[in-house]
Amino acid sequence: MSDFETDFWKDAGKRKTWDDIVPGERRPAIPYVLTLEAIHKYCRSVGDLNPLYFDAEVAKKSVYGGLIAPPSIHILLMFACTPADDWMRTPGTINAGQSWFYSRPARPGDTIHMDSRALDKFIKKERLFVIHDNVFYNQDKEVICSGRGWTIRPQ
Amino acid sequence: MTMGEFDKINAGDTFTGAPFAVTRDTIRDFAEGSLDFNPLHLDDNYMQGQFGKTKFKGVIMHGMSNFGLLSRMMTDWLGPRGGVYRRMETRWVAPTYPGDTITPSGRIKQKNVTGKSHWMLFEVEMRNQKGELIASGEAMAEFPAAA
Numbered sequence: 001m002s003d004f005e006t007d008f009w010k011d012a013g014k015r016k017t018w019d020d021i022v023p024g025e026r027r028p029a030i031p032y033v034l035t036l037e038a039i040h041k042y043c044r045s046v047g048d049l050n051p052l053y054f055d056a057e058v059a060k061k062s063v064y065g066g067l068i069a070p071p072s073i074h075i076l077l078m079f080a081c082t083p084a085d086d087w088m089r090t091p092g093t094i095n096a097g098q099s100w101f102y103s104r105p106a107r108p109g110d111t112i113h114m115d116s117r118a119l120d121k122f123i124k125k126e127r128l129f130v131i132h133d134n135v136f137y138n139q140d141k142e143v144i145c146s147g148r149g150w151t152i153r154p155q
Numbered sequence: 156m157t158m159g160e161f162d163k164i165n166a167g168d169t170f171t172g173a174p175f176a177v178t179r180d181t182i183r184d185f186a187e188g189s190l191d192f193n194p195l196h197l198d199d200n201y202m203q204g205q206f207g208k209t210k211f212k213g214v215i216m217h218g219m220s221n222f223g224l225l226s227r228m229m230t231d232w233l234g235p236r237g238g239v240y241r242r243m244e245t246r247w248v249a250p251t252y253p254g255d256t257i258t259p260s261g262r263i264k265q266k267n268v269t270g271k272s273h274w275m276l277f278e279v280e281m282r283n284q285k286g287e288l289i290a291s292g293e294a295m296a297e298f299p300a301a302a
Contacts, residue, residue: 045188079190095218097246
């Protein structure tokens with residue numbers, strides 16, 4: 001994904017702060033084509049060399065019938081599907097926890113769509129929390145996974 | 156009739172995943188692999204400040220690295236046993252720094268049979284080389300009925 005902006009400061013001024021975020025409001029999203037190269041780069045970053053992700057012959061004989069991405073590929077998809085001016089990319093955003101349910105694997109070549117929103121926001125121990133919920137679909141509108149995350153917003 | 160080894164696995168059984176040595180390079184690799192370039196993980200100068208009432212002593216590993224490593228432990232353990240990893244919920248308890256080595260572990264909490272399938276619930280956690288708790292949570296796997 002060569003056009004991905006890795007400088008998270010660049011659009012910092014355009015992003016919503018905790019005060020601006022409206023619970024229930026959808027977050028903009030961009031479709032993302034998941035490549036085998038991206039899957040492998042993510043897998044290697046967590047030391048996961050499972051043949052279901054790397055070995056086409058082994059994967060073909062498995063119940064999946066071909067290469068798949070690991071369930072936790074949503075970690076990549078979250079940023080890949082998020083526009084540069086979205087508050088998910090705000091520097092200093094602290095991840096406090098997440099929950100995810102996996103329905104079906106993503107596969108190389110899938111076009112991924114994200115349906116995401118801020119779900120709730122609150123203050124606890126003087127920290128500014130936002131809960132976001134997310135669903136990732138493939139090009140056939142099949143649910144890949146769904147989940148929620150708790151972030152602490154920078155002051 | 157269940158698929159895999161559902162009947163052979165008992166509540167209380169435990170397992171561990173591969174230890175993971177955290178370095179600045181592994182953090183950079185995860186940023187490249189996940190596209191999460193938050194300066195919390197990459198910028199020493201930025202980490203001199205405070206973040207939402209939290210102060211760190213330097214760059215920290217991505218919290219979602221814990222999630223990826225715990226997920227890897229689950230799929231590694233479930234695959235040979237015929238289980239399908241379905242859910243994970245974790246919260247981060249303490250930051251992880253370059254130089255730490257973290258190890259995931261799991262424990263079967265209980266088994267459930269529903270109208271159409273078989274389920275296993277797990278307690279999972281991540282600890283560093285000092286035995287300190289880094290992340291904790293729970294996971295769920297399905298052992299689908301054999302066709």
